[in-house]
Amino acid sequence: xxxxxxxxxxxxxxxxxxxxxxxxxxxxxxxxxxxxxxxxxxxxxxxxxxxxxxxxxxxxxxxxxxxxxxxxxxxxxxxxxxxxxxxxxxxxxxxxxxxxxxxxxxxxxxxxxxxxxxxxxxxxxxxxxxxxxxxxxxxxxxxxxxxxxxxxxxxxxxxxxxxxxxxxxxxxxxxxxxxxxxxxxxxxxxxxxxxxxxxxxxxxxxxxxxxxxxxxxxxxxxxxxxxxxxxxxxxxxxxxxxxxxxxxxxxxxxxxxxxxxxxxxxxxxxxxxxxxxxxxxxxxxxxxxxxxxxxxxxxxxxxxxxxxxxxxxxxxxxxxxxxxxxxxxxxxxxxxxxxxxxxxxxxxxxxxxxxxxxx
Ligand code: NAD
Numbered sequence: 001x002x003x004x005x006x007x008x009x010x011x012x013x014x015x016x017x018x019x020x021x022x023x024x025x026x027x028x029x030x031x032x033x034x035x036x037x038x039x040x041x042x043x044x045x046x047x048x049x050x051x052x053x054x055x056x057x058x059x060x061x062x063x064x065x066x067x068x069x070x071x072x073x074x075x076x077x078x079x080x081x082x083x084x085x086x087x088x089x090x091x092x093x094x095x096x097x098x099x100x101x102x103x104x105x106x107x108x109x110x111x112x113x114x115x116x117x118x119x120x121x122x123x124x125x126x127x128x129x130x131x132x133x134x135x136x137x138x139x140x141x142x143x144x145x146x147x148x149x150x151x152x153x154x155x156x157x158x159x160x161x162x163x164x165x166x167x168x169x170x171x172x173x174x175x176x177x178x179x180x181x182x183x184x185x186x187x188x189x190x191x192x193x194x195x196x197x198x199x200x201x202x203x204x205x206x207x208x209x210x211x212x213x214x215x216x217x218x219x220x221x222x223x224x225x226x227x228x229x230x231x232x233x234x235x236x237x238x239x240x241x242x243x244x245x246x247x248x249x250x251x252x253x254x255x256x257x258x259x260x261x262x263x264x265x266x267x268x269x270x271x272x273x274x275x276x277x278x279x280x281x282x283x284x285x286x287x288x289x290x291x292x293x294x295x296x297x298x299x300x301x302x303x304x305x306x307x308x309x310x311x312x313x314x315x316x317x318x319x320x321x322x323x324x325x326x327x328x329x330x331x332x333x334x335x336x337x338x339x340x341x342x343x344x345x346x347x348x349x350x351x352x353x354x355x356x357x358x359x
Contacts, residue, residue, distance in 0.1 A: 142194055211342065
């Protein structure tokens, strides 16, 4: 097939440091940024994505074009396709897997629960089954989510806190992923690092997230619904800028200690780790709207509502001392400056003259 031909013909993805990384969900928001950063530092990168239609496909294709221009191979396929994964692993002999493919989004789980089970549970198991049978085995870093803290009231959230009260099917599948990671580490000796991302935002972001559709709707003069609170609690998020998350991902890949027998990777016992990657600075959603009003120079036509029980948690707030100690993770971008970069990207990408639309 086309990708096999391409990869073989180019003498496999070029790596300057011995890292050959499979990035699943590479045409996604975080996947695109992580793939670009890995490529930039000289790693060999192959991206896998099924280009599903959960949100505008044209955005995923635009990310793909950008990745291709940077020397990232993109294979179109599903992580549930074990034959495709096995062929890909045999061909490229990945040292690492950055697993970001998932059905994301909390509210959509009420509409299409099966897609969460398919990608976040079935797909993860399918990927781990292939990883487990490779010799040497690749080290795996994957995206869990702050949503596993569910309805916890004690903040900031730290990795040892309870995660047994998920408030959405999305959260439940991420929590299941953490249990599955434990099993594959325990039985098959796979090295697996889970990263609990906290509300990631930035250029090339996801259209289903509030900062993104607030921007779109505010520019169109449409009404924006702001869920301000429930039961006396203010709705807030520990918004984390994409570049900070990318540094955390690269730190986790570098710290993975499973021996893979090829250059650049430290030898050591298989590890099972979990880290918060947040910003340690939660912001109320109403403040998010205020910042956007200033950046977009428009007044939001907003309606303030109590938070419905639609799966969203009330607040998130990360304790990041573990990631900072063990991965060298240190977020440096505040919401105001990060949103400024997002807005600049948004206005450029959806230029009124251009063909793309944010419908
Ligand atoms: P995204 O939806 O932009 O990216 C996910 C990509 O995976 C998409 O391009 C999609 O087409 C692909 N994909 C989905 N199912 C697939 C399958 N079965 N096979 C192959 N490809 C598949 O989401 P994102 O924001 O980039 O999130 C990346 C990861 O981080 C996800 O695991 C998500 O759950 C997690 N996460 C994200 C956030 C955030 O705020 N963005 C927060 C917590 C966790």
